[in-house]
Amino acid sequence: MTVPLSTVVAQAFTKLDPRHLWRAPVIFVVWAGSVLTTVLAAFHPSVFAWSVAGWLWATVLFANAAEAVAEGRGKAQAASLRATKRETTARRRRDDGTEDQVPGSELSVGDVVVVSAGEVVPGDGEVVEGVATVDESAITGESAPVIREAGGDRSAVTGGTTVLSDEVVVRITTRPGESFIDRMIALVEGAQRQKTPNEIALTILLTTLTIVFLVTVMAIQPLAAYSGRTQPVVVLVALLVCLIPTTIGALLSAIGIAGMDRLVQRNVLAMSGRAVEAAGDVSTLLLDKTGTITFGNRRATELRPVGEVAAHDLADAAHLASLADATPEGKSVVELAHTEYGVDGGRTAEALGRDGACFVEFSATTRMSGVDLPDGTRIRKGAGSAVRAWVAETGGAVPPEVQVVVDAISSAGGTPLVVARQLGTQPAVALGVVHLKDVVKPGMRERFDVLRRMGIRTVMITGDNALTAKSIAAEAGVDDFLAEATPEDKMRLIRAEQEGGRLVAMTGDGTNDAPALAQADVGVAMNSGTAAAKEAGNMVDLDSDPTKLIDVVEIGKQLLITRGALTTFSIANDIAKYFAIIPAMFVGLFPGLDALNVMRLHSPESAMLSAVVFNALVIVALIPLALKGVRYTPSNAAALLRRNLLVYGVGGVVAPFVGIKAIDLVVSLLPGLA
Numbered sequence: 001m002t003v004p005l006s007t008v009v010a011q012a013f014t015k016l017d018p019r020h021l022w023r024a025p026v027i028f029v030v031w032a033g034s035v036l037t038t039v040l041a042a043f044h045p046s047v048f049a050w051s052v053a054g055w056l057w058a059t060v061l062f063a064n065a066a067e068a069v070a071e072g073r074g075k076a077q078a079a080s081l082r083a084t085k086r087e088t089t090a091r092r093r094r095d096d097g098t099e100d101q102v103p104g105s106e107l108s109v110g111d112v113v114v115v116s117a118g119e120v121v122p123g124d125g126e127v128v129e130g131v132a133t134v135d136e137s138a139i140t141g142e143s144a145p146v147i148r149e150a151g152g153d154r155s156a157v158t159g160g161t162t163v164l165s166d167e168v169v170v171r172i173t174t175r176p177g178e179s180f181i182d183r184m185i186a187l188v189e190g191a192q193r194q195k196t197p198n199e200i201a202l203t204i205l206l207t208t209l210t211i212v213f214l215v216t217v218m219a220i221q222p223l224a225a226y227s228g229r230t231q232p233v234v235v236l237v238a239l240l241v242c243l244i245p246t247t248i249g250a251l252l253s254a255i256g257i258a259g260m261d262r263l264v265q266r267n268v269l270a271m272s273g274r275a276v277e278a279a280g281d282v283s284t285l286l287l288d289k290t291g292t293i294t295f296g297n298r299r300a301t302e303l304r305p306v307g308e309v310a311a312h313d314l315a316d317a318a319h320l321a322s323l324a325d326a327t328p329e330g331k332s333v334v335e336l337a338h339t340e341y342g343v344d345g346g347r348t349a350e351a352l353g354r355d356g357a358c359f360v361e362f363s364a365t366t367r368m369s370g371v372d373l374p375d376g377t378r379i380r381k382g383a384g385s386a387v388r389a390w391v392a393e394t395g396g397a398v399p400p401e402v403q404v405v406v407d408a409i410s411s412a413g414g415t416p417l418v419v420a421r422q423l424g425t426q427p428a429v430a431l432g433v434v435h436l437k438d439v440v441k442p443g444m445r446e447r448f449d450v451l452r453r454m455g456i457r458t459v460m461i462t463g464d465n466a467l468t469a470k471s472i473a474a475e476a477g478v479d480d481f482l483a484e485a486t487p488e489d490k491m492r493l494i495r496a497e498q499e500g501g502r503l504v505a506m507t508g509d510g511t512n513d514a515p516a517l518a519q520a521d522v523g524v525a526m527n528s529g530t531a532a533a534k535e536a537g538n539m540v541d542l543d544s545d546p547t548k549l550i551d552v553v554e555i556g557k558q559l560l561i562t563r564g565a566l567t568t569f570s571i572a573n574d575i576a577k578y579f580a581i582i583p584a585m586f587v588g589l590f591p592g593l594d595a596l597n598v599m600r601l602h603s604p605e606s607a608m609l610s611a612v613v614f615n616a617l618v619i620v621a622l623i624p625l626a627l628k629g630v631r632y633t634p635s636n637a638a639a640l641l642r643r644n645l646l647v648y649g650v651g652g653v654v655a656p657f658v659g660i661k662a663i664d665l666v667v668s669l670l671p672g673l674a
């Protein structure tokens with residue numbers, strides 16, 4: 001997406017408003033200098049004075065243009081997002097089950113709506129019933145349909161997307177006007193853009209330098225007067241503008257905007273610029289296992305009864321315990337028991353509930369789910385350690401055979417769910433184990449290798465047991481893992497890493513990941529994840545691809561390196577200009593200074609004008625670099641820094657000598673220049 005030149009030019013002039021320029025103090029000083037030299041040129045016209053005034057205005061306009069080009073790309077994106085925002089009619093479901101039609105813009109949080117195939121989702125929400133394929137291309141640009149279903153970590157739907165097949169019931173979670181697309185528009189338009197702490201620190205440094213040079217330049221006048229020759233104010237302004245760090249001052253905002261934009265291009269929305277910068281300094285990356293490293297559709301593939309228990313008996317218990325379990329795991333147990341073990345498929349959770357059964361929902365903290373039947377029978381299924389503890393509570397004990405089966409499933413990378421049943425007040429008995437299978441996504445190992453080369457340690461965190469975790473960790477190639485982690489454990493691990501001064505990134509999709517996503521310096525929530533996860537993180541990946549963090553880190557590093565490189569270049573540049581201008585200014589006074597005039601410039605006036613012209617043109621020359629970013633390859637950070645210092649530091653010193661000399665050759669042809 002390129003921005004029309006006319007728009008950029010118009011924007012550059014609009015941004016001349018001092019209230020806007022004030023945010024970039026260096027450029028504000030150039031603006032003040034432009035006004036001053038214009039007034040002086042009007043009173044004492046000369047080719048030199050008008051040329052300097054003209055090029056100073058050009059300097060400010062170039063800085064404005066850099067920002068306008070950077071912003072323009074986001075504006076184009078915002079326009080295309082706005083086009084996807086159309087008025088929808090929602091089928092709102094009343095408490096009594098009947099429906100009424102309301103405009104999508106009148107929905108409120110908590111409303112329940114029905115969306116069928118071919119209809120547009122009227123607002124952001126969570127699927128509470130059903131499963132459907134959804135076309136999210138309106139927001140992701142990706143045409144492949146995705147599955148959204150109740151219960152799991154893939155329950156979020158976004159307003160403006162279209163249901164392709166089936167029907168879902170959605171509970172609205174955001175108010176109209178504050179929806180995901182609204183926030184996205186505000187974000188890419190830069191309306192919410194605030195300076196990051198790093199940008200503020202750099203601005204303070206640049207402002208300080210500006211003040212130092214201002215004082216220095218003002219001190220020249222009394223000295224010059226003492227020597228019997230005051231310098232024209234136009235010359236002093238030209239000198240000041242050449243000395244202050246205008247290059248980085250002009251490009252700073254564009255660099256930040258372009259970084260955000262590069263993320264948006266890769267379908268990642270950062271809620272703050274600070275998060276993007278933090279991504280550049282991340283040293284530890286935490287990943288959820290299920291759905292992140294693995295595909296996340298853990299399915300029951302086998303039931304393993306223990307002792308004298310009949311397969312059908314285990315299947316029946318597992319079926320009962322899963323009837324009301326809305327997680328993908330729970331649903332797959334129901335399906336397996338029915339199709340492979342012939343359990344009666346006619347039983348429903350509703351009917352059981354009417355008879356007085358009480359369901360125990362799965363939670364990441366208890367790691368168990370189950371049912372209490374009206375006849376006093378209690379069934380639980382869940383993580384080995386959790387069920388063992390429950391059995392012990394009832395006075396029973398889990399036989400060693402269970403552990404053997406659990407370990408066998410775990411070592412193969414599967415998730416074992418132990419099923420136990422308590423009849424009346426007797427001690428509970430372990431019936432057997434459900435084998436849940438999940439597949440590691442392809443290409444994981446390569447991606448983790450890239451991260452390692454970037455100096456980032458990858459840690460997998462999972463609620464699963466240590467053996468499963470170990471097996472999957474080895475297969476995926478992560479550096480470390482944390483097993484049997486509760487939501488609090490995840491957050492604690494992040495805190496511990498942060499205490500060592502390290503920045504931590506985390507990707508996740510579940511409600512149980514929310515505390516950790518909030519605690520992490522960079523929290524990337526999957527767009528497919530729950531509303532809680534998306535609220536907690538500071539980035540959302542529209543593609544729901546956890547390894548996208550590699551891109552995020554790359555862009556963050558690129559942003560930091562680009563800013564560092566251009567700052568180095570800018571300051572080196574200014575120092576070199578000092579040597580070009582000072583000899584020219586005083587050569588009439590101290591002929592000995594001519595020895596310093598290594599560039600052999602045409603005349604003092606052409607030397608000074610050439611420096612001002614160079615100073616302005618260098619901004620234009622560096623706009624593409626500011627927008628595209630310095631090339632980054634995962635390699636030794638120290639080597640990269642050395643290389644950058646060399647290229648941009650030495651380059652910054654040499655460039656003005658060559659540039660000013662070349663411009664001087666042209667400028668000296670100007671008639672009327674002394």
Ligand SMILES: Nc1ncnc2c1ncn2[C@@H]1O[C@H](COP(=O)(O)OP(=O)(O)OP(=O)(O)O)[C@@H](O)[C@H]1O
Pocket residue numbers: 287288289290291325327329330362364367368369381382383384415416417461462463464465485510512
């Ligand atoms: N529906 C369920 N009913 C009972 N127990 C379950 C269910 N789903 C998962 N479990 C058990 O709870 C454990 C933790 O849950 P889960 O794997 O969702 O945690 P997590 O912290 O999200 O980790 P992960 O990184 O694997 O997603 C699982 O390893 C499994 O033993």
Ligand SMILES: [K+]
Pocket residue numbers: 241242243244245246247574615
């Ligand atoms: K400068």
Ligand SMILES: [Mg+2]
Pocket residue numbers: 153288290291510
């Ligand atoms: Mg999970």
